[in-house]
């Protein structure tokens with residue numbers, strides 16, 4: 664599904680690369696990404712939906728090249744940002760979920776039914792007509808996730824999706840992710856979130872330094888941080 668070949672990336676105006684010599688193929692269902700602040704995790708995540716195009720090398724998702732076929736890639740890859748405010752685009756909760764659906768061509772009636780279902784499953788139904796920006800931080804994070812999942816992406820990339828959530832809602836996100844049929848790439852500093860994942864990548868100083876089973880990857884990350 665995801666093929667990253669010979670990728671290095673340096674942001675404009677920066678002396679040091681954010682990612683160096685990355686080669687990885689990811690077919691598993693649940694992929695965790697862990698590592699120190701500034702190690703290149705978010706850059707990796709942004710490469711997967713074409714928000715960042717690599718300075719060198721290629722990134723393919725479902726066969727589509729993120730540099731050449733950005734539009735196709737963005738249709739297929741759902742992205743949840745750390746900061747939900749950057750993702751909420753419409754005034755009310757229901758309108759925000761409907762927005763992505765209408766953009767994907769769903770009729771008004773079909774979108775309304777899907778919005779209703781999605782808000783119920785995320786415990787946001789009572790807030791349907793409330794101003795999205797007045798929700799609590801955690802509710803906004805759930806809304807951002809709900810809006811992305813409503814569009815049924817083939818790949819879901821989540822950049823620290825539980826930073827603002829309390830224990831119950833973190834668990835709700837973890838359970839939701841566990842039950843999703845599509846491939847998920849999840850970046851996190853909450854190591855317990857990835858313990859049941861199929862594969863966990865560890866980044867350090869712009870390089871992928873380990874790629875393996877969760878237990879082993881978490882151990883290596885802890886050793887790097889010691």
Ligand SMILES: Nc1ncnc2c1ncn2[C@@H]1O[C@H](COP(=O)(O)OP(=O)(O)OP(=O)(O)O)[C@@H](O)[C@H]1O
Pocket residue numbers: 674675677680681698699700701702703704705706707
């Ligand atoms: N838009 C940008 N412009 C310039 N430099 C950037 C940009 N985004 C990230 N960087 C730099 O790239 C490097 C890797 O950052 P990145 O955000 O990928 O790390 P991260 O592992 O996600 O960090 P964190 O855990 O703190 O979110 C850092 O040195 C950072 O300063």
